Amino acid sequence: MNNIIKGEKHDWEMVIGLEIHAQVKSNSKLFSSSSTKFGSSPNSQVSLVDAAMPGMLPVINKYCVEQAVKTGVGLNAKINNYSVFDRKNYFYADLPQGYQISQYKYPIVGEGKVTIDFKDGTSKDIRIVRLHLEQDAGKSLHDQNPSKTYVDLNRSGVALMEIVSEPDIRTPDEAGMYISKIRSILMYLDTCDGNMQEGSLRADVNISVRKPGDEYGTRCEIKNLNSIKFIKQAINYEVKRQIEILEAGGSIEQNTMLFNTSTGKTRPMRNKEEAHDYRYFPDPDLLPLEISEEEIGKIKTSIPELPDELKNKFIDTYKLSNYDASVLTAEKQTSDYFNESINSDPELKKHAKIVVNWITSELFSLLNKNNLELNNSPVSPENLGQLIKLISTNEISGKIAKDVLEDMFSTGKTARQIVDEKGLQQVSDQEEIEKVIDEVIATNPKMVEQYLDGKDKLLGFFVGQAMKLTKGKANPKMLNDILMRKLNKKN
Amino acid sequence: MKIDKNTINKIARLSRIKLDDKESEDYIKDLNSILDWVEQLNEVNTENVEPLSNISSSILPKREDVSNDTNSSEEILENAPDKLEGFFAVPKVVE
Numbered sequence: 001m002n003n004i005i006k007g008e009k010h011d012w013e014m015v016i017g018l019e020i021h022a023q024v025k026s027n028s029k030l031f032s033s034s035s036t037k038f039g040s041s042p043n044s045q046v047s048l049v050d051a052a053m054p055g056m057l058p059v060i061n062k063y064c065v066e067q068a069v070k071t072g073v074g075l076n077a078k079i080n081n082y083s084v085f086d087r088k089n090y091f092y093a094d095l096p097q098g099y100q101i102s103q104y105k106y107p108i109v110g111e112g113k114v115t116i117d118f119k120d121g122t123s124k125d126i127r128i129v130r131l132h133l134e135q136d137a138g139k140s141l142h143d144q145n146p147s148k149t150y151v152d153l154n155r156s157g158v159a160l161m162e163i164v165s166e167p168d169i170r171t172p173d174e175a176g177m178y179i180s181k182i183r184s185i186l187m188y189l190d191t192c193d194g195n196m197q198e199g200s201l202r203a204d205v206n207i208s209v210r211k212p213g214d215e216y217g218t219r220c221e222i223k224n225l226n227s228i229k230f231i232k233q234a235i236n237y238e239v240k241r242q243i244e245i246l247e248a249g250g251s252i253e254q255n256t257m258l259f260n261t262s263t264g265k266t267r268p269m270r271n272k273e274e275a276h277d278y279r280y281f282p283d284p285d286l287l288p289l290e291i292s293e294e295e296i297g298k299i300k301t302s303i304p305e306l307p308d309e310l311k312n313k314f315i316d317t318y319k320l321s322n323y324d325a326s327v328l329t330a331e332k333q334t335s336d337y338f339n340e341s342i343n344s345d346p347e348l349k350k351h352a353k354i355v356v357n358w359i360t361s362e363l364f365s366l367l368n369k370n371n372l373e374l375n376n377s378p379v380s381p382e383n384l385g386q387l388i389k390l391i392s393t394n395e396i397s398g399k400i401a402k403d404v405l406e407d408m409f410s411t412g413k414t415a416r417q418i419v420d421e422k423g424l425q426q427v428s429d430q431e432e433i434e435k436v437i438d439e440v441i442a443t444n445p446k447m448v449e450q451y452l453d454g455k456d457k458l459l460g461f462f463v464g465q466a467m468k469l470t471k472g473k474a475n476p477k478m479l480n481d482i483l484m485r486k487l488n489k490k491n
Numbered sequence: 492m493k494i495d496k497n498t499i500n501k502i503a504r505l506s507r508i509k510l511d512d513k514e515s516e517d518y519i520k521d522l523n524s525i526l527d528w529v530e531q532l533n534e535v536n537t538e539n540v541e542p543l544s545n546i547s548s549s550i551l552p553k554r555e556d557v558s559n560d561t562n563s564s565e566e567i568l569e570n571a572p573d574k575l576e577g578f579f580a581v582p583k584v585v586e
Contacts, residue, residue, distance in 0.1 A: 027556050043568060093579075142585050149580075151580075
């Protein structure tokens with residue numbers, strides 16, 4: 001993958017690391033029993049702990065701890081038997097405690113890695129530095145009133161997993177693939193719902209540029225991006241900005257930036273003169289978190305098949321390409337659909353590649369057009385399987401199958417029903433096809449002459465005419481073979 | 492480590508506490524004597540000793556993941572100096 005950017009003066013390379021914030025999918029918050037439900041009326045899910053009323057004490061949610069461990073295992077990471085909760089001190093209106101309970105020196109999960117797969121069949125590992133548990137903050141609304149900010153604490157105290165990568169990412173696409181992969185792993189594990197629109201999954205992006213082979217440059221951090229599109233846009237803008245400064249002889253100031261989603265530009269946060277000084281220290285309200293090997297072992301046994309395992313299984317069992325298999329396993333609903341479809345008929349196992357193509361191109365484009373998710377597909381995996389079987393047994397042609405799928409999609413009928421009702425069976429009867437071809441040859445003597453004089457391109461014309469006469473139902477391979485034979489006999 | 496006027500001002504600003512000159516002087520004295528006292532610990536050899544986060548030897552108590560379904564809005568906003576339609580209203584903070 002080419003990751004060199006041509007500048008005015010020389011070549012540049014971008015260096016990117018991501019901090020991903022993933023909300024744990026749990027009923028209650030990390031340190032209180034308030035509900036975590038999204039979209040409730042403001043401040044309706046705020047306990048006295050979340051509002052930091054004096055004297056309230058945090059009690060940790062066992063389930064959230066298990067989900068963090070589970071995620072750590074899914075990231076091929078080291079699980080730490082001993083971790084510590086610290087206070088990260090800063091003032092902001094949506095942080096009633098005046099500090100965020102987080103993990104600093106001793107996170108619950110240490111080094112790991114995830115693999116991203118490129119279209120050309122190659123792969124790359126992105127190293128994970130750590131995953132730690134922390135509290136989410138509340139939400140502030142700034143644009144409702146010229147002199148006030150409105151604060152909703154429903155999100156305050158919801159458990160977050162912060163997943164920090166090494167600066168191993170080199171292009172905006174890699175950044176997109178990396179966060180997609182993390183999202184996919186989280187969703188297979190069911191530890192986060194992965195909903196970026198609702199903010200359950202969001203990222204801070206660290207970006208610097210350097211001349212290839214040089215030391216890392218000074219980085220800037222873009223805060224709180226909640227879509228893959230914005231992540232790529234923000235990186236592209238920020239890299240351009242940094243290169244322009246450097247080529248003009250300037251230097252990059254380490255800064256925290258905000259990305260404006262309507263202009264596509266980054267700008268520094270205003271309070272930069274106050275360098276961050278979080279004064280971390282162990283939270284005296286919480287004892288260290290200890291997890292035994294036995295507990296970790298128990299959590300490991302609850303882990304489902306993850307995308308990479310499933311990918312390798314698909315490659316082995318069905319001889320799919322690395323890329324096809326990674327597309328298929330990127331979302332759990334896709335791999336589930338494929339599994340159900342291919343297992344619906346033993347015949348289909350020999351045609352896995354066709355099944356993949358029909359899911360990822362034909363079915364996906366119909367779903368897209370109708371704004372539907374695969375989960376709500378009007379065509380069930382079994383019915384798609386049946387359609388593919390009709391293709392693989394030469395009962396209908398691939399071209400007609402596309403129309404049949406559209407019919408299935410809008411009427412909910414099975415492929416069999418539609419093919420029978422409309423009489424779409426492929427004509428594979430030797431005699432019938434010969435008859436049609438004889439007719440085509442007989443009615444186009446001039447064309448035949450030209451063809452025999454060497455105008456090979458006319459073959460397509462004959463095929464088209466014959467298909468027209470059979471309403472597209474002739475078996476294309478047979479049609480071709482018979483046509484060639486008959487024309488060559490004339491020679 | 493010695494606390495001087497700059498340090499005390501920085502700590503006050505980070506803690507959002509306003510100090511006049513007299514108070515600053517008092518705190519410099521207080522904090523320095525506390526630090527001097529704590530610094531005696533440096534005389535202890537702590538090589539190969541793991542840092543201690545908590546002096547209690549009990550185990551972190553954990554709760555089950557059960558949410559209570561009470562609507563907290565009214566109670567939580569009761570002491571708020573200013574509120575609007577269920578939100579806390581605070582002086583504008585914009586970044």
